[in-house]
Amino acid sequence: MSTAATTPDELAPRPGPVRAAGHFLIDRPLIMLSAILVLLLIACEIASPGYLGADRMGIILQFSAPLAFLAAGQTLVMLTAGIDLSVAATATAAAYIMAGQASRGTATALAIAVLVGLVVGLINGIGVGVFRVNPLIMTLGMASIVSGYLTVSAQSFVTGVPLVPEFVRELAVGSLIGDAIPKSLLLWGPVAALILLGLRYSGYGRMLYAVGDNPLACRLAGVRIWQVLLVVYILCSILAAIGGVLYVGVINAADLQLVSPYLLPSVAAVVIGGTSIFGGIGGYSGTILGAIILVVLDSLLTLLDASQAFKQILYGAIILLLAWLYATSTKRV
Amino acid sequence: MTTVEGATAGRRRALEPRRVATRHGWTIGVYVLLLLLLIAYIWALAPVTFTSFDLKTIVIGALPLAFAAMAQAVIVISGGIDLSLGVMVAVINVSAASLMENQSFATSLLIAFGLMLLGVVIGTINGGLIVLTGVPDIVVTLAMSFVWGGVALLIMRTPGGGSPLEYQALGTGVFGIEWIPAGAVIIALVLALVWLPIRWRRPGFAIYAVGSNRDRAYLSGVNVATTRVLAYSIGGFFAAMGGLAATATTGIGTPYAGTFITLNSVAAVVLGGVSLAGGKGGVVGPVAAAFCLTLVPSIMVFQGIDPNYGQVIQGALIVIVVMIGGLVLLRERR
Numbered sequence: 001m002s003t004a005a006t007t008p009d010e011l012a013p014r015p016g017p018v019r020a021a022g023h024f025l026i027d028r029p030l031i032m033l034s035a036i037l038v039l040l041l042i043a044c045e046i047a048s049p050g051y052l053g054a055d056r057m058g059i060i061l062q063f064s065a066p067l068a069f070l071a072a073g074q075t076l077v078m079l080t081a082g083i084d085l086s087v088a089a090t091a092t093a094a095a096y097i098m099a100g101q102a103s104r105g106t107a108t109a110l111a112i113a114v115l116v117g118l119v120v121g122l123i124n125g126i127g128v129g130v131f132r133v134n135p136l137i138m139t140l141g142m143a144s145i146v147s148g149y150l151t152v153s154a155q156s157f158v159t160g161v162p163l164v165p166e167f168v169r170e171l172a173v174g175s176l177i178g179d180a181i182p183k184s185l186l187l188w189g190p191v192a193a194l195i196l197l198g199l200r201y202s203g204y205g206r207m208l209y210a211v212g213d214n215p216l217a218c219r220l221a222g223v224r225i226w227q228v229l230l231v232v233y234i235l236c237s238i239l240a241a242i243g244g245v246l247y248v249g250v251i252n253a254a255d256l257q258l259v260s261p262y263l264l265p266s267v268a269a270v271v272i273g274g275t276s277i278f279g280g281i282g283g284y285s286g287t288i289l290g291a292i293i294l295v296v297l298d299s300l301l302t303l304l305d306a307s308q309a310f311k312q313i314l315y316g317a318i319i320l321l322l323a324w325l326y327a328t329s330t331k332r333v
Numbered sequence: 334m335t336t337v338e339g340a341t342a343g344r345r346r347a348l349e350p351r352r353v354a355t356r357h358g359w360t361i362g363v364y365v366l367l368l369l370l371l372i373a374y375i376w377a378l379a380p381v382t383f384t385s386f387d388l389k390t391i392v393i394g395a396l397p398l399a400f401a402a403m404a405q406a407v408i409v410i411s412g413g414i415d416l417s418l419g420v421m422v423a424v425i426n427v428s429a430a431s432l433m434e435n436q437s438f439a440t441s442l443l444i445a446f447g448l449m450l451l452g453v454v455i456g457t458i459n460g461g462l463i464v465l466t467g468v469p470d471i472v473v474t475l476a477m478s479f480v481w482g483g484v485a486l487l488i489m490r491t492p493g494g495g496s497p498l499e500y501q502a503l504g505t506g507v508f509g510i511e512w513i514p515a516g517a518v519i520i521a522l523v524l525a526l527v528w529l530p531i532r533w534r535r536p537g538f539a540i541y542a543v544g545s546n547r548d549r550a551y552l553s554g555v556n557v558a559t560t561r562v563l564a565y566s567i568g569g570f571f572a573a574m575g576g577l578a579a580t581a582t583t584g585i586g587t588p589y590a591g592t593f594i595t596l597n598s599v600a601a602v603v604l605g606g607v608s609l610a611g612g613k614g615g616v617v618g619p620v621a622a623a624f625c626l627t628l629v630p631s632i633m634v635f636q637g638i639d640p641n642y643g644q645v646i647q648g649a650l651i652v653i654v655v656m657i658g659g660l661v662l663l664r665e666r667r
Contacts, residue, residue: 131656134609140596141652148644264475277469309486316479324466
């Protein structure tokens with residue numbers, strides 16, 4: 001997002017110090033997001049003194065990891081001007097089937113979970129990429145198909161006792177070096193690095209931005225758009241499947257509506273993180289902060305002992321406020 | 334926009350089959366699908382004969398979704414989308430159920446009119462925020478779905494409340510003879526008295542123009558911001574009708590019904606021939622599509638199939654219909 005922004009600044013007359021500082025911040029939304037995160041953490045500390053203990057950051061990261069995986073796939077898809085409303089259904093299916101097949105051995109169960117993501121993503125990708133179905137409709141329909149099918153055949157997936165494998169449980173809630181670093185970071189860290197570097201330096205990563213920014217120009221330049229879209233929906237669903245597996249590890253019980261409360265937050269995390277819903281602008285670093293902000297916000301509202309109703313109202317209002325701030329601040333005058 | 338061209342062409346041409354087919358082909362297709370599903374329903378019901386009671390049941394089941402589909406249709410035609418529609422329906426539903434409990438029929442009608450106004454206000458707030466903030470429709474309504482969902486929970490934490498029996502008869506009763514369900518009459522009345530007068534006057538044309546091309550609409554002297562808000566206000570009115578219908582058909586208020594209606598209203602709109610890009614389609618098609626979407630699971634139940642397969646078939650139906658629509662569009666362009 002910062003690379004594209006430098007040109008108009010260079011052409012404009014030298015701005016005053018206040019406006020220059022404003023531009024500096026606008027070009028680096030991560031600073032603003034970090035400031036919001038710090039404010040939220042301070043608010044938590046005020047609401048409940050002693051909140052910011054030594055292991056608090058680890059706990060926050062541990063709870064953020066599943067949402068961050070769902071939002072990672074969502075980010076990639078949104079960069080291409082798409083949206084994936086089937087992430088929650090995919091994650092639930094992957095987690096449920098994994099738990100049901102746990103008796104076959106952890107490795108097999110995990111492979112099956114990834115396979116679920118692969119199949120759902122493949123169908124989404126074929127629909128959006130090849131048949132040009134509107135992504136909203138394609139993934140909405142797919143979510144309905146996946147969750148309906150899962151409900152119907154829930155029993156047949158369960159071989160032996162449905163349980164969360166010890167490995168998954170340990171990965172989701174275990175920690176290293178005396179509670180300071182959650183073990184899920186061992187998985188999340190490399191994946192995040194891969195996405196961040198891949199988006200910036202790999203040809204495919206740049207292609208995602210290009211397709212989202214101007215699909216017509218891409219086609220004229222010889223990009224096979226359907227292949228780019230096919231791969232991005234597969235990646236998204238696999239990331240969602242991993243997110244589902246981590247989530248079931250945190251919750252430690254699988255049910256048929258497991259991840260569905262995360263559908264709208266997965267979109268919200270991406271939007272708060274500064275990725276445009278129209279594609280071509282944004283990145284994963286903002287999404288990570290967006291996911292963490294949402295998790296901290298949730299715990300703040302819990303600390304304030306707000307009723308479920310007030311919690312929802314505040315949650316929605318804050319998402320809207322952040323999106324508004326973002327929209328107005330990026331409109332360069 | 335074909336309608337505007339048709340109107341300016343001066344003399345109205347007679348009903349040419351070709352023109353009717355290109356303009357209303359999709360809507361006719363949806364009604365054929367509805368007819369086929371009805372036949373399947375009757376067939377699945379056999380040996381029991383299909384009575385007026387079954388017809389009434391179908392209408393009762395589809396009524397809230399049909400109104401939600403109308404709401405989503407107007408908003409999508411104007412180039413927007415409202416992901417908070419389901420929770421708006423829920424807000425009106427719980428307000429109606431909590432206010433109407435132990436009230437007389439006349440009072441509850443008064444309350445219903447008040448809640449229609451409330452629906453318009455809620456829709457206007459959504460539309461106003463979208464225009465004011467400049468944040469994409471989908472993001473604003475997503476955030477607002479949390480807000481209105483919270484409001485619904487604030488009004489009623491668990492399903493409850495009530496409404497007078499005469500009021501419930503507006504949704505569940507019959508009109509005159511046994512074979513005309515009251516709910517269907519109310520849909521027809523709302524279409525004829527509320528939507529059609531708007532549709533064929535300046536605001537209606539403006540909604541289609543803004544949905545079809547915002548810049549050109551602006552250059553043609555259409556007030557884009559007002560028109561966009563207007564579409565959300567009309568959507569809010571229809572959503573309120575949906576909430577009132579839910580109170581009439583179930584008798585109580587349910588604060589959690591939101592997500593199902595939101596997603597299915599989008600599905601109904603697409604199945605009903607409204608383009609998600611805006612500017613194309615009507616309100617009559619989505620109503621039929623809403624009935625189709627509610628018929629599928631009931632047919633499953635009668636066949637003794639797990640009704641959850643209905644969800645699978647609904648999803649597949651939507652995707653396949655849109656795929657076919659896309660292929661037809663591709664062929665027309667060549």
